[in-house]
Amino acid sequence: MTIGTFLSWWGEQLRSLLPATLAGATPLDHDAILVTLEDEAAAEVVEVTLRKRGQPSRLGRFLLDGPGIRALKQACALPGRPNAVILRLGSAFLLEKQLVLPLAAERELVRVLGFEMDRETPFAVDEVYWDAAVIERDRRQGRLTVRLSLVPRAPLADLVRDLAAADLAPTMLAPLLSDGTIRPIALDHSGARSRGWRGRAMPALTTVAALLALVAVALPFVRQALAAREIEASIAALQPTVDEAARLRRQITGGGGEAIAAERAKLPNPLKVMAATTQALPDDTHLTDLSLKNRRLSLIGQSAAAAKLLGALAADPGFKDPAFAAPVTKLEANQQEIFSIATEVRP
Numbered sequence: 001m002t003i004g005t006f007l008s009w010w011g012e013q014l015r016s017l018l019p020a021t022l023a024g025a026t027p028l029d030h031d032a033i034l035v036t037l038e039d040e041a042a043a044e045v046v047e048v049t050l051r052k053r054g055q056p057s058r059l060g061r062f063l064l065d066g067p068g069i070r071a072l073k074q075a076c077a078l079p080g081r082p083n084a085v086i087l088r089l090g091s092a093f094l095l096e097k098q099l100v101l102p103l104a105a106e107r108e109l110v111r112v113l114g115f116e117m118d119r120e121t122p123f124a125v126d127e128v129y130w131d132a133a134v135i136e137r138d139r140r141q142g143r144l145t146v147r148l149s150l151v152p153r154a155p156l157a158d159l160v161r162d163l164a165a166a167d168l169a170p171t172m173l174a175p176l177l178s179d180g181t182i183r184p185i186a187l188d189h190s191g192a193r194s195r196g197w198r199g200r201a202m203p204a205l206t207t208v209a210a211l212l213a214l215v216a217v218a219l220p221f222v223r224q225a226l227a228a229r230e231i232e233a234s235i236a237a238l239q240p241t242v243d244e245a246a247r248l249r250r251q252i253t254g255g256g257g258e259a260i261a262a263e264r265a266k267l268p269n270p271l272k273v274m275a276a277t278t279q280a281l282p283d284d285t286h287l288t289d290l291s292l293k294n295r296r297l298s299l300i301g302q303s304a305a306a307a308k309l310l311g312a313l314a315a316d317p318g319f320k321d322p323a324f325a326a327p328v329t330k331l332e333a334n335q336q337e338i339f340s341i342a343t344e345v346r347p
Helices: 003-017 066-075 103-120 154-165 190-266 270-280 307-314
Strands: 032-037 045-052 055-063 085-089 095-102 128-138 143-152 172-175 286-293 296-303 319-324 329-331 336-345
Touching: 045 066, 055 066, 066 154, 085 154, 095 103, 103 128, 103 143, 143 154, 143 172, 270 286, 270 296, 307 319, 307 336
Parallel strands: 032 085, 085 172
Antiparallel strands: 032 045, 045 055, 095 143, 128 143, 286 296, 296 336, 319 336, 329 336
């Protein structure tokens, strides 16, 4: 891998750590409600789609009359609905012009274009939705080439009003060019004003992202080292106890192992007791609790005929003196009887 390839890869990793708005994704890529104007000649019917986490979901086709607006409002009253509403338009609504400005105008591009709008176009600034993009910077000539994209407000006035009545006031226009290119136009210019700030802040944000990436890489190793140190300290603190337990185990193994084995032999094998219990009880009986203490066996469960269980256990040579430890209770819902039986396991 060459140095250039590595730097390119590392730049992509840092880019992935940035928020989507700073990493190059446009508002057109974010979660939004998409409103598509079906007939450019009559802004009365719209197609509405919800886009969430990149997945579109069609909400319906609506006629913007009184009932249609109410139906549209109800269809879009969704929990966690995106705030962004993008109005998608055809190319007939879009006008574009290239302007050549002094290079210094880029710092206050929104303000400069606002002042020059009525000179460069047939519209006043409050008669259009507009946005601008820098196409070329000629630093030698000190010139800036800008593409001005605008949509007249008048043809969209009724449509914007009806969408606002349905709580879907557009936040962005997305006119589509004939070649498939989309020109996003914000209905206010807060985003355009912030583009200069983003450009100046990008190096600082990239540096911060690089530092955060280094911290993210190093943090697991630091945590692992701290955890290992704590474990070593705990082991050192427990070592005397471990040594004492090992000493006692050696004593037991050397002198008292046979006595312990003899005592264990006197106690019933739990697995054998469970097997004998399973074999003695009928199939319509199931246990909810089984406990064995010394030789005392306690059984709690449900059966279709609890009284027969005493005879079944008494007939097994492995059990002695089975008896009910509590009154038998009958469940009316499933005709089952709840029982509690105590018996002794024979040696």
